[in-house]
Amino acid sequence: MTEQTQVHAAPAGPVFWPKPTDTNPKLRVGFFGLTGCAGCQLSVLFNEDEILRLVEIIDVTAFPFVRERNIERDFDFLFVEGLVASRNDLETLQKLRERTKVLVALGACAHTGCVPAYRNFTLKENYEHLLYVKDRGIEDINPSPVDDYVKIDHTIPGCPPDKREILSFITDIVGGNKPKTFNNPVCIECRRNNNACLLESGKPCLGPVTRGGCNAVCVNGGFECWGCRGLTDDANVPAMVKLLEEKGYSKEFIRDRMRMFAGLKMPAEVEIIFRAANNKP
Amino acid sequence: MTAAYSMNRANLNPFLSAIAGDFELIAPVRTDIVRFEAVSDPAKICLDEQPFFPLKEFFFRKHEVILKFDGKRFTAPLKKAPKRVFFGVRRCDLNGVLHQDMVFSSGVADPYYAAQREDSLLIGFHCNEAPSEHCFCGSLDLKDFHDLMFFDRGEAYLVQVGSGKGAAFLKKFKKFFTASDYAVTDEDRFIEGVDKLKVKDISGVYDNPGWKPMVDACLSCGACTTLCPTCYCFELREVPSLQDESSERVREWSSCQLKEFTKVSGGFVYRESREDRFKHRIFHQLDYFKEKNGVNLCVGCGRCITGCPTRIDFVTGINEMKA
Numbered sequence: 001m002t003e004q005t006q007v008h009a010a011p012a013g014p015v016f017w018p019k020p021t022d023t024n025p026k027l028r029v030g031f032f033g034l035t036g037c038a039g040c041q042l043s044v045l046f047n048e049d050e051i052l053r054l055v056e057i058i059d060v061t062a063f064p065f066v067r068e069r070n071i072e073r074d075f076d077f078l079f080v081e082g083l084v085a086s087r088n089d090l091e092t093l094q095k096l097r098e099r100t101k102v103l104v105a106l107g108a109c110a111h112t113g114c115v116p117a118y119r120n121f122t123l124k125e126n127y128e129h130l131l132y133v134k135d136r137g138i139e140d141i142n143p144s145p146v147d148d149y150v151k152i153d154h155t156i157p158g159c160p161p162d163k164r165e166i167l168s169f170i171t172d173i174v175g176g177n178k179p180k181t182f183n184n185p186v187c188i189e190c191r192r193n194n195n196a197c198l199l200e201s202g203k204p205c206l207g208p209v210t211r212g213g214c215n216a217v218c219v220n221g222g223f224e225c226w227g228c229r230g231l232t233d234d235a236n237v238p239a240m241v242k243l244l245e246e247k248g249y250s251k252e253f254i255r256d257r258m259r260m261f262a263g264l265k266m267p268a269e270v271e272i273i274f275r276a277a278n279n280k281p
Numbered sequence: 282m283t284a285a286y287s288m289n290r291a292n293l294n295p296f297l298s299a300i301a302g303d304f305e306l307i308a309p310v311r312t313d314i315v316r317f318e319a320v321s322d323p324a325k326i327c328l329d330e331q332p333f334f335p336l337k338e339f340f341f342r343k344h345e346v347i348l349k350f351d352g353k354r355f356t357a358p359l360k361k362a363p364k365r366v367f368f369g370v371r372r373c374d375l376n377g378v379l380h381q382d383m384v385f386s387s388g389v390a391d392p393y394y395a396a397q398r399e400d401s402l403l404i405g406f407h408c409n410e411a412p413s414e415h416c417f418c419g420s421l422d423l424k425d426f427h428d429l430m431f432f433d434r435g436e437a438y439l440v441q442v443g444s445g446k447g448a449a450f451l452k453k454f455k456k457f458f459t460a461s462d463y464a465v466t467d468e469d470r471f472i473e474g475v476d477k478l479k480v481k482d483i484s485g486v487y488d489n490p491g492w493k494p495m496v497d498a499c500l501s502c503g504a505c506t507t508l509c510p511t512c513y514c515f516e517l518r519e520v521p522s523l524q525d526e527s528s529e530r531v532r533e534w535s536s537c538q539l540k541e542f543t544k545v546s547g548g549f550v551y552r553e554s555r556e557d558r559f560k561h562r563i564f565h566q567l568d569y570f571k572e573k574n575g576v577n578l579c580v581g582c583g584r585c586i587t588g589c590p591t592r593i594d595f596v597t598g599i600n601e602m603k604a
């Protein structure tokens with residue numbers, strides 16, 4: 001993955017967050033997908049009750065997933081779903097970055113690399129025969145999250161992202177406010193919801209190290225948190241690994257579980273814990 | 282008020298059914314775990330365990346809209362709770378309510394708390410023995426704070442009246458009780474083995490190296506403060522509407538274990554390190570609050586240990602600290 005990993009910085013200086021003005025009352029907003037399942041773009045559309053109001057208060061200039069005619073420039077805000085997995089993705093992304101004031105990584109693939117980036121953790125001979133690259137003329141590159149290549153200004157995490165978070169982001173920017181990133185662990189919302197903690201029943205829940213904001217939706221439904229929103233800035237991963245080991249999980253299991261969504265955003269010191277266990281790669 | 286009554290054991294469920302007929306009755310129930318819930322059938326009540334979550338949420342609500350703005354005017358949406366009777370509340374949790382009363386009802390009273398708390402009646406259930414291995418209420422200076430308190434004496438319950446409200450309530454249901462001239466003593470209040478925290482004044486151990494293993498194990502997940510009957514911290518958020526100019530101001534529980542908790546404008550975080558945050562909780566519970574209010578905030582319920590994913594036992598940790 002090394003040879004492509006140079007970051008295209010956005011224009012230097014502080015990020016300018018556009019606000020609606022009297023002369024220019026509607027923000028110009030775009031939604032794009034790179035390599036991904038389109039589920040994050042669907043999350044935008046799942047706001048069925050609000051969507052008509054949305055297109056009233058912002059100018060959705062581009063949304064190729066649902067519309068044929070798009071104006072692909074002068075974005076105040078651009079949401080990008082998916083990760084960079086082909087030369088074409090990379091060129092699209094770099095072109096869009098140059099045409100955008102505030103770039104928002106929408107969803108886990110754009111944020112961490114998520115499931116598609118898993119390929120980085122295995123040897124090429126294990127998957128090469130599965131690639132449909134050749135017959136489609138796709139030039140394959142190692143899958144990486146968006147900020148491996150361009151600067152992102154905000155992240156809406158999650159696989160898929162919470163549709164309400166997308167709405168409140170738009171409500172904020174329309175009101176001229178800078179949206180807040182949720183940086184508390186999932187446990188905060190989970191405990192507040194009076195869930196019985198799944199770690200107590202031996203499940204490998206990653207809630208304590210995972211960025212919340214999802215209202216602990218998985219645990220509310222009886223499933224442990226798999227970490228789809230990525231690690232919190234404050235995650236104590238060594239303590240989490242130790243706890244799961246005490247519960248009987250192997251380092252290899254824990255590593256694979258954490259990589260599933262945190263993907264390439266696992267801090268280096270954590271990879272070292274796992275490497276110490278002498279697991280490849 | 283020291284008046285005491287007794288109640289025949291067989292009268293308990295009929296008494297509770299009668300309450301449930303007139304009020305909302307809230308008591309510990311076993312679902313997946315034991316928790317306080319509204320009950321109509323007293324047979325469902327479980328008094329064998331300490332409820333996993335404290336009573337706190339019934340008075341200091343997790344999510345409260347404290348202001349509404351309609352584009353022109355602000356209104357405060359106060360919604361008064363119905364008349365509620367809480368049964369099966371342990372001494373630690375009762376003192377938890379007392380400490381939250383001190384925070385929210387003294388000085389400038391918090392109207393949202395008052396609206397939930399006002400029409401509540403607290404019926405305690407005294408522990409004959411500690412229901413959890415982490416109980417350490419005996420190390421704290423707890424008060425008799427209840428409207429009525431039940432002591433389980435086998436064939437009968439000893440019932441201590443703790444307030445005028447409790448006396449009036451008992452009168453309404455007097456057919457279930459027999460008057461007694463017994464006065465509750467310290468012996469009745471004694472619970473074996475719960476004076477676990479040997480260091481009563483922790484002000485000298487702030488810099489002790491003994492904190493390190495606890496801090497290293499801490500996930501900063503906030504389970505401790507969420508499960509704590511006394512923790513009262515919250516944050517405020519503005520929630521503007523997408524549809525029009527209206528907006529809501531929301532109050533939600535927060536926790537000093539989170540970095541975000543001390544983040545101020547410009548992004549500066551006052552308690553950046555996990556160690557500072559971890560110690561802040563223990564010191565607020567066992568030192569700072571007392572300095573200001575004369576009583577420790579902590580009531581020794583042990584929930585912050587029972588519910589901690591890594592079971593950080595600061596009671597043992599502090600006891601083992603070397604000078």
Ligand code: SF4
Binds near residue numbers: 224
């Ligand atoms: S179930 Fe998971 S998210 Fe919920 S409190 Fe336990 S560890 Fe945290």
Ligand code: SF4
Binds near residue numbers: 410411582
């Ligand atoms: S802390 Fe004390 S009062 Fe509370 S449940 Fe334990 S023994 Fe009972």
Ligand code: SF4
Binds near residue numbers: 498499500505589593
């Ligand atoms: S519950 Fe335990 S791990 Fe979580 S913040 Fe509290 S002390 Fe730390």
Ligand code: SF4
Binds near residue numbers: 505508509512584585
């Ligand atoms: S600090 Fe812990 S032991 Fe003390 S009242 Fe809170 S939860 Fe209970």
Ligand code: SF4
Binds near residue numbers: 514562563566
């Ligand atoms: S321990 Fe922390 S969360 Fe609890 S009341 Fe004190 S400062 Fe607030």
